[in-house]
Amino acid sequence: MRFLVFVLALVASVCFGQQDLHDTQCPLCAMDVIPSLNQSFKGNQAVYACEMAGHLETLANPASNVLRGAVALSGSTLEPPYTRAHMGCPVCGSTDLKYSMRWGSQGNQKLYTCSKEHADMILADQKKYYVDNGVQLESNGFCKHASVMFDGFQSSVHSTCVKLFFQPWVLNSSVKYAFGFIGIVCMGILLEWLGEYREEVEKKFLDKYGITQSMDQEATLHDNSQPSQAPLLVSTAASSLIQPTTKIIQQKTIKLPLWCTIVLSVLYMIALTMGYLIMLVAMLYETGLFIAAILGLGIGFYLFKETEQDEMSGNIDPCCST
Ligand SMILES: [Zn+2]
Ligand SMILES: [Zn+2]
Known part of the structure; x- marks a missing residue:
């Protein structure tokens, strides 16, 4: 019985005696690794990758030659x-x-490895020593894993899945990806519409509920109060010194009641939220979803911008424009 326990303990230590994953970094970018993202080798060895899309694939692909030549242990x-x-x-x-x-x-x-020869055998055919025969390389599904970090513009199709906005929103099938794509196009259209709608509401509010306040301001304009306009001063100096010109300026301000400004502020906040979400989509660096964002904003501009206007202007920066 005691022998059995000993054997079990030995087996367990061989099976679970792993490297310290808290102190393991990605060979491509030195970021901390994700334990589930690994390619295991025979002999209880493995190479681990970070969260960045495509890094595990690069490591597991022998053609990328990430593995260096053998060096004797000191x-x-x-x-x-x-x-x-x-x-x-x-x-x-x-x-x-x-x-x-x-x-x-x-x-x-x-x-x-035990020897230089065996190291060279691995360098010659890395895949031969994979435990799972490199199944991770063949993606029979739409995509695998999930990431919000793409290393430059990439497509997630047959590569790393996109995690969109929330942890559980992983677009790991063609149907989910299509929904994500359509959703982002709709968000772009909605953002453009919202911009126009907000302007319309503001105009309506000003017409209907605007309270015009006029203030008469008496402004005394002394020409010599503007020292920067030296030539002007010379020509009018004589007359202005005798009689300072006095003008009545009528200032008109239109004030909106509190509830109107609150409604406009809420509309502004909704537009801002959508703008930031679209910016996050662009920052994913996923090619398809980036196209969806631009397509949505473009369709929205086409549909809702008043083309009769003298000046046509779109919100170039979707997140930060007012
Ligand atoms: Zn990495
Ligand atoms: Zn060996």
Whole structure:
């Protein structure tokens, strides 16, 4: 019985004795890794990737040549984060590890082997030593994982899924992606419409509820109060010194009642929220959804902008314009 417990403990330590994932960085960008994003190798070894779209695919793809040549280990213990890992050579399973191959130029990940020959065998055919035969590479679905970070403009089709606005909103099927696309187009149209609608409401409010306040202001204009206009001063100096010109300026201001300004403010806040959401879509760097955002704003402009107006202007910056 005691022997059985010992064997179980040994098996468990071999199976679960992993590297310290809190201290493991992505070989491509040195960001912290996500434990679920990994490509495991035989011998209880693995390479881990960060959340950035496409980084795991790059690591698992032998053609990207991220794995560097073998270097002999200097000491008998492995470097962090592998100090407590129970690993074996992916080729022969030997736990007597003598060589390491560095993953990329960033981070601290390595692949260990028993000998230079076995390291070269892995470099020659990396995929052969994958535990799951590199199933992660073949995407039979629409896309996999989920990310809000794309490394430059990319499409999520057959690549990393888009996480749109909220944690559970992962567009991981063609139907969900289509809904996302249509939703963003609609948001763009709605934002353009809202801009026009807000202007109309403001005009109506001013016509209906605006209270005109006129204030008569007596302004005394001394020509010599403007020292910057030197030539003018010279020509009129003589007359103005004798009689300062006095003008009555009538100022008209239209004030809206409080509830009208509140309604206009709420409309403004709704437009601002939508503008920011569209900006977040653009910042995803997902090609399809970026096109959806631009398409929506374009259709909205076409449908709702008053083309008879002398000046046609759209909101170039959807988030920050008033
Ligand atoms: Zn990365
Ligand atoms: Zn070996």
